[in-house]
Amino acid sequence: MRKIYVIGIGAGHPDHLTLQAAKAIGRTDVFFVLDKGEAKESMIELRRRMMKAYGRPSRRIAEGRDPDRDRTPTDYQGTVADWRHRRSEVTEALISEHLLDDETGGFLVWGDPSLYDSTTAILEEILARGQTLFEYEVIPAVSSVSTLAAKHRIPLNRVGRPFQVTTGRRLADEGWPAGVDDVIVMLDAQQAFTAHPDAHIYWGAYLGTEDELLASGPVSEVADEILRIRAEAREKHGWIMDTYLLRR
Structure with missing residues (x-):
């Protein structure tokens, strides 16, 4: 069974990474990164630094394009639900293509995954479709x-x-x-x-x-x-x- 870590990495300071998170990074074979465009490059760079500092030399990175969404919608709930669905499709394709049987994947999540983050909801949507199977664990962080x-x-x-x-x-x-x-x-x-x-x-x-x-x-x-x-x-x-x- 494939496994995925949802790893909270804190608000931005590298030293806010917990020992549990550092160990999970060290056990991860493939890191999944959704690119938000050049304006968010600094956010991705911090993740790369953490992968380099704590990850395996053999680690791999699978990148996908984060879907755009309307930031001033009239139907906020519907817009977010549609964006999450499209994001889940991108994420599922990355997992299916890059995470082999018995390997461990990882998402490095800003702040704490329990607070206004969609990663766990997206993984649950993927599992509910029943086509891509894995187990996952959430690693808490400094929010x-x-x-x-x-x-x-x-x-x-x-x-x-x-x-x-x-x-x-x-x-x-x-x-x-x-x-x-x-x-x-x-x-x-x-x-x-x-x-x-x-x-x-x-x-x-x-x-x-x-x-x-x-x-x-x-x-x-x-x-x-x-x-x-x-x-x-x-x-x-x-x-x-x-x-x-x-x-x-």
Whole structure:
């Protein structure tokens, strides 16, 4: 039976790789990489560095093209479902062609695979079709959320109180979640924090990398600065990944 590791590699710092993840990389015969284009080349390069540092000399790399998708759809759920389906077809073709019987494959996943990542759902879709068989194991990792808290030297929760992790889209569409005063926001292309000037924000982008950016303060005072920094960084790198905590 073929085996696949879904390996969380952290938010960007090579030292955030866990011992479990490093050992899994060392047991992997074939690494699967979905190319997102030149703008994301730096993301792929970090994966290559980890493969070289911890992988077998005989390791192989199988690359496929990540399907494009509409980033501002009217039907968000339907658009994501279609993109995942097309991505699963590309992934299944890579596994079928490059992973031999009794070999181990690996996906190096940014952050933690349990938090806003589609790899496990895509593998489940492939298995459900019944044409390509394998077993898989998920290796947890340091997430951008925990990295954000560490960089700002803050706890995510306050004593005896909950916090919620959500997306920028939901914060923009539905407003502040009920029952919580601490909201961690990911995937915020809308910059939804600007609608909450009375909150305090702890913001970070490219967390754990040499391009890391941090800002904090009352939203009313730092929102414009964050918007400026974010726009400049996106123009420079061609992509941006940021996370923030809003505290009421």
